[in-house]
Amino acid sequence: MSELRAAYPYLLEHRNEFWQALAIHLELSGAALIIALLISLPLGLWAAKRRQAAEPIINSANALRVIPSLAILFLAEPYLGLGFRPSLVALTILACPPLIINTYAGFRAVDRAVVEAAYGMGMAARQVLRGVEFPLALPVLLAGVRIATVEVIASAALAAFIAGGGLGDFIQRGFSVGRPSIMLVGTIPIALLALVADLVLATAQRMVTPEGQ
Amino acid sequence: MSDAPALIADHVSKQFPGGQRPAVDDCSFTVNAGELIILLGTSGCGKTTLLKMVNRLYEPTGGRILFHGTDITQLPATALRRQIGYVIQQTGLFPHMRIADNIAVVPRLLGWQPSRTDARIDELLTLVGLPIDYRQRYPRQLSGGEQQRVGIARALAADPAVMLMDEPFGAIDAITRTRLQGELLQLQEKLHKTILFVTHDVEEALRLADRIIVMRDGKILQFDTPLRVLTEPVDDFVAQLIGADDLLRQLSLLKVGTLTTAPVSPTDVGDGSPQVRANDDVRHALALLLGTGAQRVLVIDDAGHVTGQLGFGDVQRALHHDLAVGS
Numbered sequence: 001m002s003e004l005r006a007a008y009p010y011l012l013e014h015r016n017e018f019w020q021a022l023a024i025h026l027e028l029s030g031a032a033l034i035i036a037l038l039i040s041l042p043l044g045l046w047a048a049k050r051r052q053a054a055e056p057i058i059n060s061a062n063a064l065r066v067i068p069s070l071a072i073l074f075l076a077e078p079y080l081g082l083g084f085r086p087s088l089v090a091l092t093i094l095a096c097p098p099l100i101i102n103t104y105a106g107f108r109a110v111d112r113a114v115v116e117a118a119y120g121m122g123m124a125a126r127q128v129l130r131g132v133e134f135p136l137a138l139p140v141l142l143a144g145v146r147i148a149t150v151e152v153i154a155s156a157a158l159a160a161f162i163a164g165g166g167l168g169d170f171i172q173r174g175f176s177v178g179r180p181s182i183m184l185v186g187t188i189p190i191a192l193l194a195l196v197a198d199l200v201l202a203t204a205q206r207m208v209t210p211e212g213q
Numbered sequence: 214m215s216d217a218p219a220l221i222a223d224h225v226s227k228q229f230p231g232g233q234r235p236a237v238d239d240c241s242f243t244v245n246a247g248e249l250i251i252l253l254g255t256s257g258c259g260k261t262t263l264l265k266m267v268n269r270l271y272e273p274t275g276g277r278i279l280f281h282g283t284d285i286t287q288l289p290a291t292a293l294r295r296q297i298g299y300v301i302q303q304t305g306l307f308p309h310m311r312i313a314d315n316i317a318v319v320p321r322l323l324g325w326q327p328s329r330t331d332a333r334i335d336e337l338l339t340l341v342g343l344p345i346d347y348r349q350r351y352p353r354q355l356s357g358g359e360q361q362r363v364g365i366a367r368a369l370a371a372d373p374a375v376m377l378m379d380e381p382f383g384a385i386d387a388i389t390r391t392r393l394q395g396e397l398l399q400l401q402e403k404l405h406k407t408i409l410f411v412t413h414d415v416e417e418a419l420r421l422a423d424r425i426i427v428m429r430d431g432k433i434l435q436f437d438t439p440l441r442v443l444t445e446p447v448d449d450f451v452a453q454l455i456g457a458d459d460l461l462r463q464l465s466l467l468k469v470g471t472l473t474t475a476p477v478s479p480t481d482v483g484d485g486s487p488q489v490r491a492n493d494d495v496r497h498a499l500a501l502l503l504g505t506g507a508q509r510v511l512v513i514d515d516a517g518h519v520t521g522q523l524g525f526g527d528v529q530r531a532l533h534h535d536l537a538v539g540s
Binding site: 111113114116117118119120121122123124127132135136210 | 268270290291292293294295299301302303304305306307308309318319322351353367368377
């Protein structure tokens with residue numbers, strides 16, 4: 001409790017630094033998620049459409065999942081150096097597996113009869129994808145976005161270890177000087193961010209799930 | 214539309230890659246406008262494959278199909294499909310769309326005015342016997358029978374001349390199925406669509422068909438009226454499939470309208486003879502004859518006009534004549 005009480009004055013004292021770290025944290029997480037989405041959506045969709053593509057893609061995604069996020073960060077360092085960029089790369093790699101797997105699962109779960117009916121009624125392939133397959137896959141897809149978002153926001157704390165910045169800076173600093181109160185200045189906002197993101201996406205997921213389903 | 218037959222299949226074949234034999238093997242037939250044709254056969258006989266080549270969900274590997282005289286490969290597939298109603302067994306309704314939006318799919322693809330589409334939705338719901346306030350519901354909130362009524366309404370939305378129906382009542386309980394079959398016949402009396410209807414259910418085939426295409430191993434074995442398929446099966450397989458030895462059961466499946474009824478003059482209808490509708494089964498007509506002691510029943514259409522008459526002799530002649538020709 002005393003650590004918590006000590007954290008607040010420290011936060012006030014380092015207000016500017018905190019806002020900056022928060023901004024970097026959000027930027028890092030947001031950019032990683034967007035890039036990961038741009039990579040994962042087509043890959044997941046391709047895997048869902050082509051049986052030959054499915055196995056290598058899904059297996060690779062699962063394999064990536066096994067590598068700890070810290071290892072990805074440190075593996076990126078020799079090639080990309082220190083700072084924001086390697087952190088972004090590492091977090092993007094981290095975000096891809098749940099996005100790929102859920103995109104695949106979401107599109108595969110769309111009832112084949114519904115898709116056939118859509119084509120049979122004279123929809124073009126793009127109209128079927130946009131008007132039928134995508135909205136029906138969306139709840140599962142969003143579940144993947146939820147997992148990836150929470151993972152990325154939490155793991156972005158590790159970026160501080162390769163000088164990527166973000167709220168992890170406070171954790172690292174607190175750890176190195178042995179003051180848990182400073183660590184809390186990083187930890188609590190990260191946890192809150194992850195919680196809020198999860199809540200928002202859970203609501204979105206509920207909203208795109210059709211009634212009566 | 215031209216005067217050409219609604220559909221012509223001209224030596225159509227389909228060989229799937231890796232298939233041991235063609236799924237559809239050199240099939241030819243002609244369907245006239247307004248006919249309800251049943252494609253009948255056991256599973257794997259190629260009937261669904263043949264159906265799906267008509268709206269180009271599958272492309273034939275041989276032969277060609279003419280749609281009102283035009284080779285269907287001359288039309289863009291999407292344009293062709295928007296002119297052909299399509300109903301499938303699993304209904305294929307879009308679960309994320311309300312009933313109104315499901316029905317509106319093809320009109321919207323065709324770029325109809327919203328007000329026209331809107332009016333059409335109400336019209337169709339009424340036509341298939343569903344309350345207008347179902348517009349706002351989602352498919353899963355409806356029973357299986359209601360969902361398939363929506364499926365039929367959706368297929369009829371842009372008033373296509375041709376409808377393809379792939380075992381539409383196959384997943385529906387027996388009582389509802391019988392009711393839907395009756396409703397389809399009533400719809401057909403009003404709308405005169407050209408319908409290709411796939412089923413493996415012999416009773417359904419006999420009850421609904423103007424003509425039946427019996428298929429086996431990708432080939433058409435027989436293409437005939439229900440009466441003739443019953444009385445003159447081309448081979449033992451067809452005879453067995455159709456159950457040609459049980460005449461009484463078949464009389465309960467044949468429509469009065471499929472027998473050639475004797476003409477009747479308008480002045481000769483006032484004697485209180487019992488009346489049957491063309492869609493009633495022959496057994497019903499016979500039961501009336503036996504029950505009332507009348508010499509004939511009058512066949513009437515929907516508007517109540519007498520279109521013909523039927524006596525014991527006519528039934529007997531219809532069956533015997535054909536039996537005699539067949540043996």
